[in-house]
Amino acid sequence: MRVYTYSEARQNLADLLDQAGEEGEVRIRRRDGSEYVIRPRRRDGSPLDVPPVNTEVSTEEIVAAVREGRERTPQ
Template structure:
């Protein structure tokens, strides 16, 4: 984890944010000894939010296949 002083962090904010994005977090120390951790916020996405798959068949064909599979012999 990269450590910056407060003054360095102010002067190189873009670098600090890039390091936090790349490494997961950076530490910023103040003159009075206080230490802060800066972390990027992860985007909240649904696990069901996935790209579609091109099956080459229409919705009607899928529905028909489901109906056929549900019919009793």
């Protein structure tokens, strides 16, 4: 893992973030010797995992609405 100086990190922030995404983390060392770790935040679950909506509409009503719409559509 590469350790960047603070100045290098400022000049190459986009590359540093890309490297953190690929390698898991990147370290930045300041002049006073203190080190910081940059790592990507892990997302929990899928972005497509959305909570259900309670519409109180039955399956039969949905199917009937779709059929009605298809009957109205000229072919």
